[in-house]
Amino acid sequence: MPRAVAFTHPREAPICITLPDEPVGPGQVRVQVEACGLGVADFGFFQLDALPRQPLVPGLEAVGRVAEVGEGTALVPGMRVGLTPLASSCGVCRRCTGGLERWCEQAQFHGWHLDGFLSESVVVGARAVVPLEAGDDPAVLAPLFATGWTALSAVRAAGLQAGDRLGVVGLGGLGHLVVQCALADGLEVGAVDVDPTRQRLGLALGASPLAGKLDAVVVCTPSTQAIQLGVRSVARGGRVVLAAASPSVRFDLSLFDTVMRGVTLVPAFLGGRAELDEVLARSRSGAIVPRITRVPLDEVPARFWLLRDGGFEGRLVATMP
Numbered sequence: 001m002p003r004a005v006a007f008t009h010p011r012e013a014p015i016c017i018t019l020p021d022e023p024v025g026p027g028q029v030r031v032q033v034e035a036c037g038l039g040v041a042d043f044g045f046f047q048l049d050a051l052p053r054q055p056l057v058p059g060l061e062a063v064g065r066v067a068e069v070g071e072g073t074a075l076v077p078g079m080r081v082g083l084t085p086l087a088s089s090c091g092v093c094r095r096c097t098g099g100l101e102r103w104c105e106q107a108q109f110h111g112w113h114l115d116g117f118l119s120e121s122v123v124v125g126a127r128a129v130v131p132l133e134a135g136d137d138p139a140v141l142a143p144l145f146a147t148g149w150t151a152l153s154a155v156r157a158a159g160l161q162a163g164d165r166l167g168v169v170g171l172g173g174l175g176h177l178v179v180q181c182a183l184a185d186g187l188e189v190g191a192v193d194v195d196p197t198r199q200r201l202g203l204a205l206g207a208s209p210l211a212g213k214l215d216a217v218v219v220c221t222p223s224t225q226a227i228q229l230g231v232r233s234v235a236r237g238g239r240v241v242l243a244a245a246s247p248s249v250r251f252d253l254s255l256f257d258t259v260m261r262g263v264t265l266v267p268a269f270l271g272g273r274a275e276l277d278e279v280l281a282r283s284r285s286g287a288i289v290p291r292i293t294r295v296p297l298d299e300v301p302a303r304f305w306l307l308r309d310g311g312f313e314g315r316l317v318a319t320m321p
């Protein structure tokens, strides 16, 4: 029976639990998880008055090895794979047929509607599984499958061209990957974070301090202050991409400023398959290298507060024994 870390009660920190062994059905695989990325969105469940399911195993992105395959899958036991959070969608609506399955009315996600990946082993549909080459460090690859994917799609959603100036607000797991994606696209990047460790990382990656009006801004931390700063920092007519989501955050903007300055708010969450393939190709070429802080699975409950308090570099990644 796999050990996992889960939220078991609203407003209580997650704890280690043991999950029942789930059978592997047709079209499914069992994956032995090696590493699972964690972020502020996962922390957000702690702040809700009611959990979307109880217990809720968080975790939207992971890397592991296929342990068992159901009928009708092309995957092979032993294969190294990445796990993405979209479990299912209707398949026939305009979003699904237009490459926007993640916004299907019936979309179901691991780590939200279904158990996530912060577990020694998970059973997932083959749709959530991306075959990988063996050999790379699973903990470094894990952040690519939701955070890195969202980072590239956020940069694309900004709609800029090489030489344009992109602002990045928040330089944690998501923001530091947005900086890398934007620089690789030939954009100039101005970036800011209230946490000195994260700000240093952004500058070390090649960003400048946030200053002046930017052609577009990507907000990478889920707070109303960050979104307000993004709207203040963007030039008239520019886009503010909201790339960080948390189930517990609301935001408040001046309607008059937003409309009269022609600011467009654009969401970014995951992306199209072509963007995921591009993120993985950039990772193989070394153009995108997630910075990570490792935490063994058993220590996640005790070190859970890092997600709120910061002071660490890059994405927090839980590693399984």
Ligand SMILES: [Zn+2]
Binding pocket: 089, 090, 091, 092, 093, 094, 095, 096, 101, 104, 105, 106
């Ligand atoms: Zn649909």
